[in-house]
Amino acid sequence: MYFLYVRVVKARELPAMDITGSLDPFVEVRIGNYKGITRHFDKNQSPEWNQVFAFSKDRMQASILDVVIKDRDLIKDDFVGIVRFDINEVPLRVPPDSPLAPEWYRLEDKKGEKIKGELMLAVWIGTQADAATPVDSTHAISAVMRSKVYHAPRLWYVRVNIVEAQDLVPTEKNRFPDVYAKVQIGNQVLKTKTVPARTLSALWNEDLLFVAAEPFEDHLIISVEDRVSPGKDEIIGRVIIPLNSVERRADDRIIHSRWFNLKKEKFSSRIQLRLCLDGGYHVLDESTHYSSDLRPTAKQLWKPPIGVLELGVLNAVGLHPMKTRDGRGTSDTYCVAKYGHKWVRTRTIVDNLSPKYNEQYTWEVFDHATVLTVGVFDNSQIGEKGNGTSKDLKVGKVRIRISTLETGRIYTHSYPLLVLHPTGVKKMGELHLAIRFSCTSLANMLYLYSCPLLPKMHYVRPFSVTQLDMLRHQAMNIVAARLGRAEPPLRKEVVEYMSDVDSHLWSMRRSKANFFRLMTVFSGVFAVGKWFGDICMWRNPITTVLVHVLFLMLVCFPELILPTVFLYMFLIGVWNFRYRPRYPPHMNTRISQAEAVHPDELDEEFDTFPTSRSPDLVRMRYDRLRSVAGRIQTVIGDLASQGERIQALLSWRDPRATSLFITLCLLSALVLYVTPFQAVAGLAGFYIMRHPRFRHRLPCVPINFFRRLPARTDSML
Template identity: 65%
Template sequence: MMQRPPLRPEEYSLKETSPHLGGAAAGDKLTTTYDLVEQMQYLYVRVVKAKELPNKDITGSCDPYVEVKLGNYKGQTRHFEKKNNPEWNQVFAFSKERIQSSVVEIVVKDKDLVKDDFIGRVIFDLNEVPKRVPPDSPLAPQWEGELMLAVWMGTQADEAFPEAWHSDAASVPSDGLASIRSKVYLTPKLWYLRVNVIEAQDLIPNDKTRFPEVYVKAMLGNQVLRTRVFARRTLNPMWNEDLMFVAAEPFEEHLILSVEDRVAPGKDEVIGRTIISLQHVPRRLDHRLLTSQWYNLEKHVIIDGEHKKETKFSSRIHLRICLEGGYHVLDESTHYSSDLRPTAKPLWKPSIGILELGILTAQGLLPMKTKDGRGTTDAYCVAKYGQKWVRTRTIIDSFTPKWNEQYTWEVYDPCTVITIGVFDNCHLNGGEKANGARDTRIGKKMGEVQLAVRFTCSSLLNMMHLYSQPLLPKMHYVHPLSVIQVDNLRRQATNIVSTRLGRAEPPLRKEIVEYMLDVDSHMWSMRKSKANFFRIMGVLSPLIAVAKWFDQICLWRNPLTTILIHVLFVILVLYPELILPTIFLYLFLIGVWYYRWRPRQPPHMDTRLSHAETAHPDELDEEFDTFPTSRPPDIVRMRYDRLRSVAGRIQTVVGDLATQGERLQSLLSWRDPRATALFVVFCFIAAIVLYVTPFRVVVFLAGLYVLRHPRFRHRMPSVPLNFFRRLPARTDSML
């Protein structure tokens, strides 16, 4: 198998290209057209139905199907058994680039064991085929003899494109065609389910000579949580503990609560159980306390190997249950969040614009598998933003696939990230042969993808206002969740999303969803640790440079500069009220000066920042290793996993420190032009206000504000803190 030579470091950078894109958008500024991708011409043939087909078999029946032929390409509908008036309603698409004939032939045949019988034929001259340009009305099918069909020339913007059989997929079996088509998926609506276990009454253990040591076990699907064990000598235990779950609409599982008695180490007995349907659970949009309820506990006993319900049982459990609509259910990495809205739709704010993504081509892909003795790749692209996932069609056997598909999303917050991945389709054969196969991440290997991205803002004022708002919904600050809770709930949310999307047709498989949601971001990696270390060094380098510069001032390396610093020092000592205006004016001038070198390209995956270029093969082997590790022996495995677990936490802390420093740097870098513009305007105004205000008054007011009474403090984050948290960092450029 031939391998592509490794790319030089300069080839890893973001490249600007000039593809032949579609026409510019017309009309309203939020009107979206298929203008971010190259227009691809297709010949479409829609075979609708047939009527009164003649009988062909000896038994006096007809098993019809339709064959569409264009040169060397041939598509075939499914066949019906013993049906003279079949309805297929199937669409065939032939790429204009590969058309090798001047006519398209539609043949109706009768399925037979030995040789299929000919029923009829319709031939169209391609020069006479009409053209249809979306959003024109669909071309109405017409009767051609006993066959109803429609033939037209169109582009990939045609509404028939996603469900059409493509000539590129001629080698794919019919049971694998679904896995190559483009598809739009929606993340199920996720809720946090809060179960406040308050107390229980009149518990009767099986052994009535002892007081039970009880706890409550709550189950929702595969999520299981337990309260602490209440070991006091009473039949009315109290816990007052919150148990948090993730639930997805439509609600398929019931909440099962059981009170269990720990009779011995490793041995628990069920005292009572209750089952609660989530359909009847109240939904809370804020932090107001809901009314609690008592639920009867049912006793389940086993008689002759079967569960029987014992009705004469009076134990009860006191609960407060609600579906939390005021939280945003986190299923993504916090560094790559694409959606920050609360679950409840009434709490959503208006969108601020539309994001359009054109997925054009990929180049330099490596062979991902072997077919007929040669390397091949069947690539498709997945993009995820907010609740909407998109998957392009699979391009069969190509290292330079051309998708040219365009998608749109509504944007509610500019401080979000869209995630795009390229994968190799390993499920083209369908049936048993594809079972157990996993689609491979091409992006972790080699190659580059060509994209066209456009963000159209609907309200600049609303966007600027967002910089003063909390990043997450209000409930995350009024009733915060612990770090451990957030991690556990994110893991459960990821499992639910991957399970639901895996049941779609075609499925978006578990390995794809987990990779796009960055499930293994907390895992130890020597490469990531080195990258985060050098990120911190990059943040600290200006401070080190200032220290060296000041040392040179003290050593009189440049006498003129040292004399000027002495003059400035004397002025600030004599007129201390000039200190703060001078600082803000200096920051304002730096921000304006740096405008000349503001970033001209959107942020992207930076392999140099991620140390992907210099990674040692052993480091990559460690990064791609399984967890737990598959490396022998058992003692090394145990120690290795422990090291990775501890180092992963250190890696996260180091990365968070680097993020805060990079946000400080971004104040004047114009990476986010809106944030920098707001900051430099603030600096200019602050310089003027602090100049006209006596310094002692400023210090007095600042001291009173810092020492203000708790009555005047708010639990919500302040405006400066909200602004700081929305500043960009280089986390969204990390591999």
């Protein structure tokens, strides 16, 4: 991809334009209908800009480049001078050529005559790999900024075990303090339970968990406070501990406690703490279903990479206009790719609904059960309206699971960009990607299939679901804050969209989608059950006879049962090879239940949390939620009842039923002891598959007996 680069360096000896003899100069770079504008200087006749603009050579519709110096004015900017270039005579520079040196050009007036003042410029044609100078991001019409690579910070879990505190002096001498400990790291604040200090000592022994990022900028602040009255707390003492001084561990070894002094004015209490940075966990900072990294924090636990992932962001086509400029719809798009700790951002292609990026990135792969996410966004920080407060708009994203890629194969495929709006699902265009996963160690990759998905500590000392949700939220906020401090920043809305921060929120659409996914998973079981029911009912006598023969063979030769099952699965897998997927999966509106979603369900999904809708609408949605949850509650209760009936067989909850069952078990043991297994299995199978004329419409005796067993529903309020 070739671009016309214009580097505006500085000017000298510019003529005075105002009555006061001053000049407020700026430069306008113009080619055809496109232009870029530098910043202006107040009262400066020798300004220095040193800005670079890039114009896509494919979109240039003029052969003359105009570089105009103007004087900033309140009503109309005054013309100072111009320098013209013929595009056909501009030199071509291809890296690794040396950068083109800027030259002084004499200004001309509108008639083409030389006037006072000179402008230093460098004009050349180069590729997007040109490394001469960073491209200005204000008004260039094509590549307004270079691609950037960001590294998310390394996150740690901070475990604070508050054991006890001693020598607690109350603020009021006539009462014992009701104390609690408050721990703060940055914006994260947690408190222990409140306990009465009857002996001027308090015992908690509570674990509090936080997330911190390297380099550690925030300190660990621990304070013990006295709850004097509701809404009024007094600080008894406080200690500030730098996180760099906290012990790090990569396993579950015991951390020895330490005493710290709590200082406040004249008094000095002390508190016993166990502090550690837990590096044996993987800090979850994204949706669990789409994790791009599963390594623990401690580097000594990292295993060597198993391969390399290469991504080529080629182009996008048919993009939906995201804004209006000069009376027409347009978009200023860029792509963001996230995998592991490495985030990348392509340059922004301005004013183009079919942008070409042609950029390539690589990542090391440590686990193939991870997901690469590529998102497309519209840059809202460009132009006069880009004041930094407007959010970058999401165009769509693509997820690719590494395990679905064949090793060494190059995939070039266009993926639909689908976004769910309050008005429904929309296709915003297509993104053309090139992907290759190269394996460096086949043995290590195959060995991973036998390893746990998460590091060992997640199973040795697991967190609760509530703790994981809270820690994930804190981790995402830290990553978004750090990436937002880069230049150019990865804005918070971009990080949240790429990390699926709202995937845990309630959605009627998602609930229905998950239900139908569950039904699809069990559809095979249901189909087998229906087929076996047809066999038992003799719907197809020929098939039923063949099944009887097969069943009799397996009964007579039971050692063939397992080989037959595994051989059958082998044959199914070989048969399905011809129908294997050719491309990685992409967003599917049918699976997501987004094709025929009700407008009110969409409005509920896009509602804020807490809600901002009217009380009547919230009441209606709450009643609907109660109805859906009631049906789910009934299904879960029925499953629990079946399990409790199985337990009731031997629990003597129904003494008569248990007596009958254990008597039957004794008789069965005697009969099975003297009767060959083949005979019992054959009789049971032929009885189940007996002809309909030997069947009754009423349920059989075992089912009736099982349904009469008691469950614990009688104890429910």
